[in-house]
Amino acid sequence: MRVDKWLWSVRLYKTRSQASHDCSVGKIKRAGKNLKASAALKVGDRLEVPAHDHSHKRDIEVIEVLEKRVSAPIAQAAYRDHTPAEILAEAEARRLAEKEQRQTRKQGDQGRLTKRKRRQWEGNDPGKFF
Numbered sequence: 547m548r549v550d551k552w553l554w555s556v557r558l559y560k561t562r563s564q565a566s567h568d569c570s571v572g573k574i575k576r577a578g579k580n581l582k583a584s585a586a587l588k589v590g591d592r593l594e595v596p597a598h599d600h601s602h603k604r605d606i607e608v609i610e611v612l613e614k615r616v617s618a619p620i621a622q623a624a625y626r627d628h629t630p631a632e633i634l635a636e637a638e639a640r641r642l643a644e645k646e647q648r649q650t651r652k653q654g655d656q657g658r659l660t661k662r663k664r665r666q667w668e669g670n671d672p673g674k675f676f
Contacts (some may be wrong), residue, residue, distance in 0.1 A: 547611045549574060549593075550583035555612040556621040558595055568596065587611065592628070601637045604629045 550565040553574070559565035568574055569583040575594040576585075591608045610624040659667065 547587045547613070548583060549581050549585045549587050551613075552587050552608070552611060553595065555615045556624045557615070557618060558598075558606070558625075597637065599637075599641070601640055602629070602633050 550559075550562055550569055553559050553565040554562040559568070565574075566583040569581055569585075572580040573596050574581045576591055578594075581593075587608060589608055589611060593606045593608070595604045595606050596602075597604055605628040607626040607628055608624075609626055612621070612624050615621075616624075
């Protein structure tokens with residue numbers, strides 16, 4: 547079984563091409579060594595796979611080799627996640643902090659200024675009386 551196909555079939559990657567790309571870049575490892583997308587995979591292998599948000603590495607053990615993409619409950623039963631709890635807790639805390647930061651940003655204070663906001667910023671707004 548190909549590594550990229552298995553990663554896609556157990557829903558660790560949304561597309562097979564993303565899984566193949568991460569393999570070719572060297573983000574997928576087995577026993578500390580980079581894996582090619584075409585590398586053979588067997589039950590009992592332990593893979594180092596980046597999380598979907600690239601915040602940490604996951605330690606995944608292959609329990610079942612699946613040929614086709616399956617539903618989420620079946621896919622989760624095909625592997626066991628051995629990632630330490632402290633790493634997962636740290637990643638969750640980081641995710642919650644980013645979420646809170648996004649929610650506290652004021653509307654309009656991000657990105658490029660509009661023409662009206664720029665004029666107000668520069669103090670050249672004809673609608674304002676000084």
